[in-house]
Amino acid sequence: MPLNSPRRSALSDQVITELRNQITSGEWPVGSRIPTEPELVELLGVARNTVREAVRALAHNGLLDIRQGSGTYVVATSELAGVMHRRFATADPRHVVELRSTLESSAARMAAERRTDRDLRQLDTLLARREEAWASGDAEVFVMADASLHMAVVAASHNDVLTAVYADLGQLVRDQLRDNVGRELRPENHMDHARLVAAIRAGDVETAGAEAASHGLGCLGERV
Helix, strand or coil, X not given: CCCXXXXXXXXXXXXXXXXXXXXXXXXXXXXXXXXXXXXXXXXXXXXXXXXXXXXXXXXXXXXXXXXXXXXXXXXXXXXXXXXXXXXHCCCCHHHHHHHHHHHHHHHHHHHHHHCCHHHHHHHHHHHHHHHHHHHHCCHHHHHHHXXXXXXXXXXXXXXXXXXXXXXXXXXXXXXXXXXXXXXXXXXHHCCCCHHHHHHHHHCCHHHHHHHHHHHHHHHHCCCC
């Protein structure tokens, strides 16, 4: 519905909120191009300048990337994710991998203690989906399936702060996975995640933590 307000600043805030909602809800996923400026003007029923101001604000906050001649793309799902993406994009890859390994290992240990039956069903589903993705030979499908499984492990920790921080690292995690598997899935790059899920199911805190840590360090070629 068109957005109306007598005050320009309030209207701009409404447009920013509406565009942010499209991103955080997944309607505009990371990597997708958002509607063009004229399309947004028609969709929201506001002036072109108001749309432009809102888009620039979200670009400044790290959610959008304005690419001249190509369009505007979603690069993060929250302001914190945008900050992390910009901050760590040029960081030493080893340091990012070590951070990811630390977070995933801690989360897996907590998941082994706190997981619910619903968590276990979700992990089983995503583990099967990951293996199906590998069998398909499609590297991008596999990356997304693998990332979803790791996210579910972290969510099973039932630590909302840890889960939110890990989610904000999502784009960096997916980028690392892409670099790790390459454009073509090769047997030597496959890592078994069944032991991790089994350890969480068994409540084996130490094994769950060790398995999760090994997966993260596997991105550095340090498989154990």
